[in-house]
Amino acid sequence: MSAPGISVVICVYTEDRWEDILAAVSSVRAQSYPALETLLVVDHNEALRDRLAREYKETDGVRVLANAGPRGLSAGRNTGIAAARGEVIAFLDDDAVAERDWLRHFAAAYADPRVMAVGGRTEPVWASGRRPAWFPEEFDWVVGCTYRGLPPGRVRVRNVLGGNASFRRTAFAAAGGFATGIGRDGDRRPLGCEETELCIRLTRAVPGAVLLIDDRAVIHHRVPRAREHFRYFRARAYAEGLSKALVARSVGAGKGLESERRYATRVLPAGVARGVRDALLARPGGAGRAGAIVAGVLTAAGGYLVGSVRARRGAVAFPVAGGAERGGAR
Known part of the structure; x- marks a missing residue:
């Protein structure tokens, strides 16, 4: 197969991340495999959209778009999907930079025609300069990064992780876009799992579809100081539980919690055991990690x-093939 053209979508929402956004775009422009285009989708922030439009021109290979849907990351990604020209659409967080061969x-x-989605490895860049001693690697998903327990190499997975991921355009034609009401909405509660729900829908819509993570496709994700504290850790874990309930409502608990069962019964007990062992050996942070x-x-x-209680009230819109949506009240 010929090499696919790749559109890169970066969803942005605040001028507070101005330097991060510029760095993200620069990392895309420096790729050894050039992107077809970079789409900056601005989430209901006219001042930021105007500023970015002054910074970049289409002749730079960068297009600045307004989120055409409701506020939030899912609708922003759907806006990018609709506007993208590439055969493959990749997503990069606005506070991350991609390595040159990403x-x-x-x-x-994508040389394998069965492959419908490919994700990569996301490494944390801690604002304080190093990982807090108490912060377990098993919970790096809390800060949007690859966590201990994911298999190494290029491996088949249930779902990719949204801040470092790519999909064939035909995946969205078959399964629809990202569900609104699951993912993040600016500075509100840090929900997630919209990519999990989409990937499960995708494998149902396209029997035999292959979804991969290649840990050589690396990005580096900035973790601000506010997210290095236990308060954020707890808030994000709670929000993940809320999100998983919405996913289970959409696709059923069997698929919606399939990977989580292995994580909870194998990865986390091993992490507790390591923490206890380190505490007994007087190593820093062992008891805190456990x-x-x-x-x-x-x-x-x-x-x-x-x-689970809230999900029964029908608070999420689930897209169908072609990008239309169905579901309960917003």
Whole structure:
């Protein structure tokens, strides 16, 4: 197969991340496998959109768009999908930078026509300069990064992780776009899982579809100081529970929680054991990491219970093929 043209979508929402946005775009423009285009989708912030429009011109290979849907990351991504020209559409967080061969590794995976989505590895860049001693690697998803427990190499997975991911355009034609009401909405509660729900819908819509993670496709994601604290850790774990309940409502608990069962029964107990061992050996942070894992599990479980009750009220819109939406009230 010929090498696919790749459109890169970066969803942005605040001028507070101005330097991060510029760095993200620069990393795309420096790719060894050039992007067809970069789309900056601005989430209901006219001042930021105007500023970016002055910074970039279409002749730079960068287009600045307004989110055409409701406020939030899912609708922003759907706006980028609708406008993109590439055969493959990649997504990069607005506070991350991609390594030079990021798109090259994505493109190589699509040589197999069965591959419908490819994700990569996301490394944290801690604002304080290093990982907090108490913060367990098993919970790096809290800060939008690859966590301990994911298999190494290029491997088949249930779902890719949204801030470092790509999809064939035909995936969206078959399964629809990202569901609104699951993912993040600016500075509101840090929900997630919209890519999980989409990937499960995709594998149902396209029998035999292959979804991969290639850990050579690396991005570096900035973690601000506010997210290095236990308060944020707890809030994000609770929000994950809420989100998982919405996913389970959409696609069923069997598929919606399939990977989470392995994570909860194998990865996390091993993490607690390591933390306890380190504490007994007087290594820094061991007890804190073990305690954080336990607290994270209990907090996420509480969020799931609350979210299950709320989900019955029909608060999420689930897209169908072609991008139209169905579902309950907003």
